[in-house]
Amino acid sequence: MVARRLGYARPGLPASGCPIGRYYAPHNGSIGMRKIYRFAGSTLDSATRELVHGTQRQLLPPRMFECLSWLIEHRDRAVGRDELLAAVWGQVDADANVLVQVIARLRRLIDADGADSAIRTVPRFGYRWVLPTQIDSSEAADAVAPAAPVPPPRANWLYLRWALLLVLALLFAVQQPPRPAPSAQAYSLRALVLPARIDASADHAWLRLGLMALAIERLRTAGQAVVPADNVVALTRGLDLVSGAAAIDANIAEAWPHSGVVQLSAQQREGHWRVQAALLREGAASLHSEASHADVLEAARNATDGLARLLGHIPPTADTATGDGLLQVEAAALAGHSDEAFALLDRVDEAGRQNPEYRYQRAWSTFLAGQLDQAATEFQGLLAQLSAADAPVLRARALNGLANVYYQRGDFAAQRAAADEAIALLQAEDAPVELGRALMGRAVAQVRQNAIDAARRDFQLARVALESGGDRLGMARADLALGVVYKRQGRFGEARALFQGALLNLGALRDVHDELLACVHLLETHLQLLEPADALALEPRLRNLIERAPDSAARSLAQLTRLEVLQANGRLGEVRAGLALLCPVQAAQGCAQHPWRLQLAALRVQLEGNAPVALQELADSLQPASADASARKPGGRDQGRAWLLLLRERLTRDAADAERVLARMQAWADADPAPETPVYATLARAELAAARGNATAARSAFERALATADANQTPSDLLAIAQPYVAWLLAQGNAAEAGVVAGRVAAWARADFAAALVQLRVQAALGRPAAWQAALLQAQALAGERAIPAELSRPPQRAAAAADLPTPSHTPAR
Template sequence: MARRYRFGGFRLDPATRELWQDDRPVVLPPRLFECLLWLIEHRDRAVGRDELIAAVWGRSAVTDNVLAQVVARLRRVVDADARDSAIRTVPRFGYRWVAATTVESAAAPGAAGPPAGTGRQRRGRRWRAVALGGLAVLLLAVSIAWLRVPVAQRADAAARPAAVLPVERVAGAGEEWMRLGLMALVGDRLRDAGQPVVPDESVVAIVGDAAPDPAAVAAALAGAVPPLLIAARVEATEGGWRVRLQAVGEPDLVSVGDGADLLAAARAASDGLAVRLGHAPAGAAPGPAAFERLLLEVEAATLAGETEAALRLLDTADARQRETPEWRYRAAWTAFVAGRLDPAEAGFAALLEDLPADAPVMRARALNGLANVQYEREDLTGLARSAEQAVALLRGHDAPGELGRALMGQAVAAHRQGRTEAARQGFFQARLALERAGDPLGVARANLSLGIVDARQGRLPDALVLLQDAAQRLAALRSAHDELLAHVHVAHVHLLLLDPAAALAQAEPIARLGGRVRSPRAQVLADLTRAEVLLANGRLDAAGELLRRWCATGCDGPERLPLALARRALGGDIDATLPDLRTALAGLPAGEGGRDAGRAWLAVLAARRTGGAGGAAIAGLRAWAGDAPAATAEVRLYAALAEAEYAAGQGRPAGDAYAAAWREALAGAVPSDLLEVADAYVGWLIRQGDLAGASHVAGHLAGWAGRDFGSALLQLRLRHALGHPAAWRAALAQARALAGERPIPAALQVEPTAPAIGTTPDPAQEGPGLLGDG
């Protein structure tokens, strides 16, 4: 790296791995140095503890306590007060570098030369053969221009991910495919030379069909390290073609290629720019020119979203070309993009059968392609196997983009299989690899996945930071489907935090993005989330309209369970939604469904309180919760609450069961779960005449009563039971302000005359309660 960082009296040089204070060196152990460097390089944001552990140690066995000790030692070195004047603690998240820091250029170490062979391979669109003679001529041709670019400038630019813009065709020169096809060629040549390059797909998503606006692209790709934008233009000359590459804002970083052959001119310009950036060029022409052009035209069509045109182009290949690994990979991938899973799966599998063992990166690419198909088919076992094999093949090879995608596949499989912590660590590792590869879309998707995992683990503040960051990045990158998922999960986290107004702010982007995506399931998810948000804000009519649209055909599909729960919340008619709830629960594997399943079982138990079927309902719930290999916190909580409700309904002692459910809720610290348990527990305590106990439990929810109707209603019920008119009137006013179109029970609107205090009855005399068996 060719940057040095100055802060206070310190100078940090990443290239030489030295820290100086004034004129004396400061010796830091490797882990401390890496931790310090990571914090400084990512000083534009807070860094989570898990990210820092993954970046410095590369594994999950290191505890937060070890990290805290490392940070404490760093503070003793760089902080004047050994506290947090330079490294600030971000509560419940991690750390942030806040010391005033300046960046200066540093000459690259003189002994550094072109990297030795590392097994680096191109993404594999095209073949290549090494022609040493041609390489020597090229190096000689660009040597004079190389000397004109300062060493520090070359190294600084090389450390930034390059983003190649669509090629400008001067005076309409050439054919339309050149706009994206030559962009892909330039990106490949730079990537093969060792330069991090933003994936073409990300650039095209930002630019679209318009002329590229460098400022807009730079803003969309903005990160800890700003991208190096490469403007490209092609024009016809008397002798053939001229391709000019210019780093935007870097007047000395320019390279021109001339030649009778267009692709040769583009390669010359690309390799010249690679040399100016401090890299050894990629090598000679990758095979026959006609075949190279065909693959570039296919790539251009795919980038433009014209998959059918890409498939037609592939069909024009001759028999010999169809035998090449590149054609076979491209055919399988294009079939996958077109939604043709059968030929895509067959193509990737056959390619893997024929690829030699000494082509690890190409094999990993094929495995990643196969993993995509397996994900679409919900084949989690196959997905995990393919991703694991790809990760193993890529270890020791400089292919961070492919490694990041393989790690993402591995983590997705772990998440879907319930191995949440393994998934979390996998997403962290994937993000690091994708960040190194210069893949902003991959990084945003990793953040989205991490946010979803954190929400599932109850780390709601952490999840909110990651999900909001992902939504912002994905919006800039024009990834509508992923941005929709980010907003959906942001809304769900706000609902879990009992902040319905904040969740409502997500309704507009969810509606807008839901209208843009093509996936029917994503559209259902968008409308269902909007309905849940509207219900939480008391807008029953608007929510009902959305639900009726999707339930007109019977609320079928993967979202049957949350749809049924939303319908129940809308009308309060348990019997009307009972068939949907029972059907959804009947097909649910043990331990799956989490919070939604737990609430659905509670609803089924409530619906059967007078039908003599409570025993069958609780048996079904026990099978769901008890047969899970390792019950999650959500499952344990709702199983405990259901046991308490069932015992109370049977007139049996229920206090211990309610207390157990309450302990689970307190341990999880998810506000919506606290409310779910408190609502039932407080009602039972009031019926027992234990107003002190009811006050204690309800007090945990008092902080949310100003913004959440359920919490406000709980406080109203308590104040009514306590018989304090003034407090009751204030609680009633608060509940009415939040009710919207939701009713408040008539009994709670009658001013209390005396506290509802009595002796605690014998459990056997409690009466039928909620779940009597008749």
């Protein structure tokens, strides 16, 4: 279920595809908002673009200013090189050397020695701004006026058309009553429209989200940057607008620190509706517009248009809003009530059913109901009705919907083709959120086709597009998806930063499903990096998310991950209790039907030793469920370690059976593409050769496994090899080489119990009392409920010769 994990095809979250913002002009700071960045005795002025230090003023060239301000604005996380290239140069495939030169010049300006104390290099990823920074913002009258937006590459006749329209508009204005003139400077912050407050009967409850959606679309069409509706729904889910105001304010400050909150309120009195649209500052209305009408939607449109004028925009003269029926459908879909949305669609009259927007909503609702064939037919019918010239954005939305259908069918080539067409349509359109979704869809297809580098690039482009459209929920899902890609490639350091950012945003946006996945992936990453204490610090949050999440594969995965975290920290009693709840021994099926049966069986073997029931469960879980390759369990690290557990048990009692286990493991490894699979297959051959007494073959296989793990740069894989290799070398009497191998994992001995045991084993063999004592204390501090082998707990009997092992500080690097 990669798409669910990546937030691509989530039921209850329709891809509204409202074109918001502009995609994707190079970053140039906050237009119309003057910002002063203060750091380390220096200031950067966004209005003058000057870097000031003492009496020295330096006017920054455009790229340097844009690069520096982007890093400062995103100082809460590491920024990838591709993201900087896309944000500042407008293309992810720009020459990376140019970026390196800009960063070097910025460092020379900010740091006298040109070091990276302000702009820190994140290896194999990008850069991060690390200086404490204060940002002062103001909408001063003397702020630099916003530059005119760069027009998209269209034919010259468009300019003639706009000129003609301007003349007609001026003629029309002469005949109209005077209206407030827009301010000289349009409101530059992104507007976050909260669900409306409704003072009417329960029959009108749908207006809470319906009027919000109407206002968002109306303001967007007038030219105001807005937060997408699904982001607002996620942020306010489960919170009352009055009693939960403090929590909502905190979430807004976390997710959209530089936004203006808009609140609509509607009252029904004596057959008329009175609607007020207000821009709030510190909880009070600073600007507001009011309108009355017998039709609540007309009153809401008029009130929102009035607010748009006060914000410096000119509302559209044409009615761009959807009708009453479709607005109710959108409100139900935003609330996650897909059945209600379907029922409302059935009530739309025949004239309304000819509306392309109705046909899109119908097809999307059919998809959410799981009727894939019917949804495909409906999307294809809509595409036949829409031309790329007349309705490019709606056509792209339909293509994105069809791509979702293809994903669910497993037709990734068709999914990618649909996404390709949608992306081509949207390149010249003002629809960054829909473009971001199309890029996400193509990236998901590329992941399933194992085109990982292409997928990574699309996820990065998707993030930039979604940020341009103010879609922080989409950005968080893009970070989560990109983190999963890095994790699959073994790039755990980069994955960790992305998961941390996604978890922060998804928590603020109250998206329990994706927050749970981000937490699970971050915990797994900590474990692979041998950071069990960091993982344990997140365990209470994971437990809370498990309690709040509905029953699903993601929840089952989270329960397994929690047990793995507890085990890595030596809390074995809690692991046993958790296993008993997930897979009761007395139950007829045990763990047989659990989606993570293999991993649970491996946990049980490690807890219970070579207990027959646990071993049989492990052996059964390693058998494919069917001859169909698609039914095989996921491979890689989990399956490799499970095979090793089974092999080690067979080596203790039946050499011939161990040979058969190794042959089956090799067949699995030959078919498994995961980069870590060869590590465990080679390690198994090393252990079998060691058990046979073939020292040459054992040493060769251990070294090959170590070299492969070195190339992958995953600490947990290095430790998995170091444990048996060090034990074998010591048994061979080769303490010096055992010390060298132990040195490979010494850096993690202060954090990981197994790494600490490797060091203890070497020091006990060398017989150095002081070093042994220090290693023993370290292992005891990390043990938890795990026992330290008795032979390692006794003081060593003799001191080793100095030549047996190099001094630790001079251990040669490999």
